[in-house]
Amino acid sequence: MAIRLAELAVRYGCELHGDPDLEVVSVATLADAQAGNIAFLASPGYKKFLTETQATAVILNKTAAEDCQVACLVTDNPYAVYAGIAAELHPQPALVPGIHPQTSIAEGAGVPDSCEISAGVVIGRDVRLGERVYIGPNCVIGDASVVGSDTRLIANVSIYHDVHLGERCRVHAGTVIGSDGFGIAQSAQGWLKVPQLGGVRIGDDVEIGANCTIDRGAIKDTEIAAGVKLDNQVHIAHNVVIGEHTAIAGQCGISGSTQIGARCVMGGQVAISGHLVIADDVFLMGRSVVTKSISNSGTYSSVLAVEEAGKWRKLAARFKRLESMAAKLKLLERKLNSSMDGKS
Amino acid sequence: MAIRLAELAVRYGCELHGDPDLEVVSVATLADAQAGNIAFLASPGYKKFLTETQATAVILNKTAAEDCQVACLVTDNPYAVYAGIAAELHPQPALVPGIHPQTSIAEGAGVPDSCEISAGVVIGRDVRLGERVYIGPNCVIGDASVVGSDTRLIANVSIYHDVHLGERCRVHAGTVIGSDGFGIAQSAQGWLKVPQLGGVRIGDDVEIGANCTIDRGAIKDTEIAAGVKLDNQVHIAHNVVIGEHTAIAGQCGISGSTQIGARCVMGGQVAISGHLVIADDVFLMGRSVVTKSISNSGTYSSVLAVEEAGKWRKLAARFKRLESMAAKLKLLERKLNSSMDGKS
């Protein structure tokens, strides 16, 4: 599909520099772009590629536009405009409605004709799918679960029973939703399993990466609000509540019953303890550990980055002697004060 | 199912306050409970909901009982009693014995009539299932593996060959048991694969969360003793041995050949190096790193929790200068001592 720059400028509210009749057919990076490609510049680190780009057009901001030798779409948010244009030029494959013969669909499951159900899919009793749902190969959906319209499960996804997925969601391969929360009670006979009786409720427009795990609630539901985005291998424990438009990068873990606010952002491998409340608009840098509730929006960190191992070993050893260092400092303070007292 | 409080009190050894003929039919949280519900109070943080609860009965300890307006079952271990009562009121669905036609079961596999084998299951040669085993949709079981009676594999579980699973285990979706350990030997031609020839032995009453990975041993077996509980996304490397009733929270990783004692507890994202020995009854706080063996039971930690990023940046910078700080302190000490010597 070819689209005229003039059309894109209007649709995405950009200022157009260059020939409005130029057409673009696909996206490319600044460095690799050829005629017919549209590229974008969103981070200063890639500015060096701008002067030599062979792209037909570039999406960029006002400042960068000055250095652009080719046509450009000028906007305050080049990455978001790029996202829209890329989706137009490269639409995801259309559904091929129908149910593959090698599937197992329980009686009482509601599967509209507009859905595409791939080979190897197993759908339980009383499942309800919305319109145009795509269930990819070898996905499993447990009894009484609901999948909203236009949602896509890619492959080998496991949805347990009583899970509600909103509309326009996308769940990547290998992800598990509705597994039992880690509820165990100590007893004289060892751990007793605490039945996990709640479900999972996931809002509209949620994207969940590959090999994530989202546990069902112990009594009430685990809840993920609309617009939330999870990267791969994220672990959401039972009864967690995540507010709208929060984005969580790879391998983060949220412990049970914690509530995360709206519009939060977490870098990778963040860990959050259970039973906490995290305010809206909290940004947690990658690998942070949160052990107490956070009531103010802002940026938080607890990362100590690598040093050469020899240097690190010394720092770690010093750290382990901080108590004696503090004691020494205190002693010195006293000595000095008494020595000065003695003098005065 | 409705159960009389009198009956529950006797069965769980609780003191009953209130009308013994009251009946409960399902569980609920203190805050949401209605007539017919039984709730529990195990952590002081939820005590505020006690006075207003609409539950028919509450499971709680002696102290809390004083503030309870409704019937209650008094016990030293409310959470364990709750676990038992919840399991009674909400039993897991009964098996529907039989083998779904869309399965592939190799010749020589032993599948008793009491088992339920779901659609999409693939079972290898010489596999032995116990009585009343449930194999959920799209699970795969490799040659010569054994699954004990009453064990349930939920969905999309991959069991390799020569894996032994005990009785009454539960393995959640997406989990992999018996994958090759990370055995590679450096050579002039790059890494050589070291064949992983051992198996995996898992005891009775083990629960394994979703998307876990448990590697087979290099020569001998990886071993997980009876009563162990693993949360989601736990990684157990080859030749690890885990003692009875140890509980490991989400995203922990145990490196090769490490031995974990009995009744240990790990918070989430703990990392343990290889070839260590961890004593019985060790509690590792979430995100701890263990690089040496631990020979005494007790609680261990290595977590530095988040601060506001600006403050953290200063602390991290100070940390990185601990060597110079220590040097400065030493110099000061010397100066002061010589100055005092000079005076005396």
Add this chain to the structure above:
Amino acid sequence: MAIRLAELAVRYGCELHGDPDLEVVSVATLADAQAGNIAFLASPGYKKFLTETQATAVILNKTAAEDCQVACLVTDNPYAVYAGIAAELHPQPALVPGIHPQTSIAEGAGVPDSCEISAGVVIGRDVRLGERVYIGPNCVIGDASVVGSDTRLIANVSIYHDVHLGERCRVHAGTVIGSDGFGIAQSAQGWLKVPQLGGVRIGDDVEIGANCTIDRGAIKDTEIAAGVKLDNQVHIAHNVVIGEHTAIAGQCGISGSTQIGARCVMGGQVAISGHLVIADDVFLMGRSVVTKSISNSGTYSSVLAVEEAGKWRKLAARFKRLESMAAKLKLLERKLNSSMDGKS
């Protein structure tokens, strides 16, 4: 299969001590070995088992050979020699070429007769498999992907569209390759999905552990060079490039667009930020965090290992007061200097 020691000595370039006509049939640990077994000694920690071993022969280095009572193969690299001999004695099961009837293979897919395609496999349009490829039960391969000769996907593996896997690779169960990168753009309406249009290119002789996730590139491909070894639950984000023969242990996460050099080694749970460049031959100790590019080969760490919780709590509290400690030190320095100035 029995092999004479003389033959092994020649084939692996070892010095043979003992009867060249002795035969070995299988491997065992030093401690458990019986007649017919060959064992190895690669780490000093296991030397105590050498004097009492019942093995027919042991693979070890020159120094250890002095204490060996049985026949031995002497080499500088016992572990690598063991890897080769173990693979000879315990070859992986031969393929059983053919396509299981319970599979779904799209028209236009190229599946040579030498391949083994297991039950439950779903193969998309225009997929190309090399010779002797093994696709295990319930694996899914998306449209236009390519799998090189002699590569094996074990079970429940999900390969998206446009993924290229080299020859002699092994992909363990539950792993996902080609999932969308975590590309989201902030907008007034919440996060916009940035289409992930690149693919994944994986070289020859790559082994990928269980439940890993490797995202496709945003515009260009994610690339993993020949000879790379990934342990379980590793997460590789979009546009990452990993150099030849790099080995990455369990639960590591590499953020988007980062380039890792050749022959790097990472311990478990390492985290690397996005858009970095890591040099060749970098060794990152387990649980390290890398937030800046590393331009020199060497060993790096950022780990603080556990202490008994009471002690740790004090250290952590001291750490959090490093700023005031530094201020105190500075004040003391000034006081002392002025006091000494006053004296002189």
